[in-house]
Amino acid sequence: MTDSRRGKGRLVADRRYPGKSTKAAKPKKAAPARRKATKARAKRGGIVGFFSRIFGWVFRFFLRLFVRAGIVAALIVAVFVGYEYTTLPEVSQALDGRARGSVQLLDRDGVAFAWRGDQFGGVVTADSVSPHLKNAVVATEDRRFYRHFGISPRGVASAVRINLSEGRGPLSGHGGSTITQQTAKLLCLGVQYDPNDWKNEAEYVADCRRGSLYRKAKEAVYALAMELKYSKDEILSIYLNRAYMGGGAYGAAAAAERYFSKPASALTPQESAMIAGLLTAPSSLAPTSNLERSQARAATVLRLMNEQGYLTDEETRAAQANPATLSEDAKTQTxxxxxxxxxxxxxxxxxxxxxxxxxxxxxxxxxxxxxxxxxxxxxxxxxxxxxxxxxxxxxxxxxxxxxxxxxxxxxxxxxxxxxxxxxxKRQTGSAFKPFVYATALELGYSPYDRVEDAPFCMNIPGSGQWCPENYTRDYAGSVTLVDALARSLNIPAVKVSESVGRDLVRKVSEDFGIASDLTDTPALALGASEASLLEMTGAYAGILNGGSSxxxxxxxxxxxxxxxxxxxxxxxxxxxxxxxxQAARQLIWMMEKVVTNGTGGxxxxxxxxxxxxxxxxxxxxxxxxxxxxxxxxxxxxxxxxxxxxxxxxxxxxxxxxxxxxxxxxxxxxxxxxxxxMIVPEPPRQVAQPQQQPQQQQAPQRQQGGGNALENALNQLLRDILGGN
The missing domain is CATH 3.40.710.10 (DD-peptidase/beta-lactamase superfamily)
Incomplete structure (x- = not known):
């Protein structure tokens, strides 16, 4: 038997649709493409293919590593942000951030003239201030404020580039901080001031403003938490209340009152631009310190507002042509x-x-x-x-x-x-002499009593002989007390002081308010002691008011x-x-002669x-x-x-x-x-009675002046000269 299958194809059923099967056989022509791909893979073999595969593997490895590290870092940041979120105070508690209070000083008419401490005019919000102020702050400090999430990578990169181009460190100078980050600094990243932890408030503030890499990172985390906790307008409200704006003013309300005597809601574009311009350098740009510099900065802010669409060209030109000026009350601050x-x-x-x-x-x-x-x-x-x-x-x-x-x-x-x-504290010189003569008048001496202005020396224990001189170094002879004061003669002042008692002169001076230590030497009468101008002026006020301290x-x-x-x-x-x-009124009369007839003309x-x-x-x-x-x-x-x-x-x-x-x-x-003042009666010459020949005439002296002081001075001279 013969094998009927030899040389014959497979036995398959006849296709029912011969036309379709003919068309389906055509894709067999893609075989050349597959052959080309096989050849390309063969060509990538060898050294080039090996390194290509190594590079691809390394790239994929690091990509997966970075992605996973990024996910881990994001989770860590999220944890820190979440923690900071839980520590943030309510908005109402964050608006007034002063560590100390304010002192406002009013003049005798009740008008404010000076401020000390941290002035705070009251709480404002982003909605309650003038829209011009809100726009000016955003245009100047953070134009993308309403679009970023608390930090601005573009702003940071730009700031680093500027700092490096100007020869500074990447974090020195321009910070690229958003308004949110600046507000985080104003909140000191949640650290409260405690006098027990800080040497003083200045040290606390300096620590809050430090710009290390760690602080920048913490600041960024805090800013992210704020963006989650607060709305943009709430963050801006905190900023507008906490920012220092020069002149002792903290917040927009205090600045508006300080510089323009109006509420923050009524500020014009140029006034708003001036206040917003202070945020970069509040002390040096304050209009009370340098109005022209402040106006120049405000013009720049107005230009920024125009570029960002907050002001039309016409509004900008009008505002720049009429810059803001201080109110009349602010101008008169003295x-x-x-x-x-x-x-x-x-x-x-x-x-x-x-x-x-x-x-x-x-x-x-x-x-x-x-x-x-x-x-x-x-x-x-x-x-x-x-x-x-x-x-x-x-x-x-x-x-x-x-x-x-x-x-x-x-x-x-x-x-x-x-x-x-x-x-x-300075030596008073002859300005002290009225208190010498005040003591003499209190003891009953008259302005018309006479004293000898002549060379005079004293032996001072421990110092030797002391011989005072007049400023002109000449001598007037016998002079009245009023004339001695008017001409500011030194020798009569010393003689009067020593005759009435140096201790009494010191007591009268101290009782009049000269609290400084007074020397206990004859030079006391010549103003050798030191005193402040306030003390001396107050002591003279006691003379004017009739003799009371x-x-x-x-x-x-x-x-x-x-x-x-x-x-x-x-x-x-x-x-x-x-x-x-009476002594005080007579002393005023004597001092009036200093101006009309003496050295005070x-x-x-x-x-x-x-x-x-x-x-x-x-x-x-x-x-x-x-x-x-x-x-x-x-x-x-x-x-x-x-x-x-x-x-x-x-x-x-x-x-x-x-x-x-x-x-x-x-x-x-x-x-x-x-x-x-009281004008003393001039000395009167009393007529001498007829003398009996058998009686010896006693010398008659003037009444109303000369007796008491001359006797005292004669006794003083006898004591000094050893009884001669």
């Missing part, structure tokens, strides 16, 4: 030296270290303050050589010790600097903000009587009486003029801080001129009132 003194004179827990908001009513008269400042400026600009480092100080007060004006140096409208009116004061009333009941009242005023009223005012006394210390290191009208007492001191002698200056010169210029301005428009 009395930095006075404010510092009041803050130092009050209790620390209500002034420098207060945690409450405090309002202090003071005695300051801003019109008088401006007059003293203007007088200082005009004399130094017209009478003092350019480049001179000489300083001066002025104090003006009422007869009860209420200080109305104070300038503690040539620089005005400054605070926190050395106050020569209250802190400097005064304690100079500036604080009238202190109360907490929102409270009607004061916490404390005035800390000074008229005290006990020192000399009788340059202080004379054209329309009213003036009494006072000049003073110049040894080598002209200090020059004084202290005097008064019926209305005010004013003291002027001039000298160098390092005790360098003045050149060509005495108390009768520039100090008297400064005094004259200040008091002329102060008394403009005031009614003329005469000085409260």
């Amino acid at each position: 009395g930095g030296y006075f404010a510092d003194w009041v803050m130092q004179s009050g209790p620390d827990f209500f002034t420098r270290d207060t945690t409450e908001d405090v309002i202090i009513s003071t005695t300051l008269d801003q019109r008088i303050q401006k007059a003293t400042e203007d007088a200082m400026k005009i004399i130094f600009s017209t009478k003092v050589r350019e480049g001179s480092k000489a300083q001066a100080a002025i104090v003006v007060m009422s007869a009860d010790g209420a200080v109305r004006g104070m300038v503690g140096g040539r620089q005005t409208n400054v605070s926190g600097v050395f106050n020569r009116a209250t802190q400097a 005064v304690t100079p004061y500036g604080l009238r009333e202190l109360r907490l903000q929102g409270e009607e009941q004061p916490m404390m009242g005035a800390g000074g005023g008229i005290g006990e009587r020192v000399i009788n009223e 340059r202080a004379a005012l054209p329309d009213r009486q003036v009494a006072g006394k000049t003073g110049t210390t040894q080598a002209a290191r200090d020059a004084w003029f202290i005097g008064f009208t019926a209305d005010y007492v004013a003291g002027v001191w001039m000298g160098y801080d390092d005790n360098t002698p003045l050149t060509g200056v005495t108390g009768s010169g520039l100090p008297a001129e400064i005094w004259h210029e200040a008091m002329r301005r102060i008394h403009e428009g005031m009614p003329v009132t005469p000085l409260p």
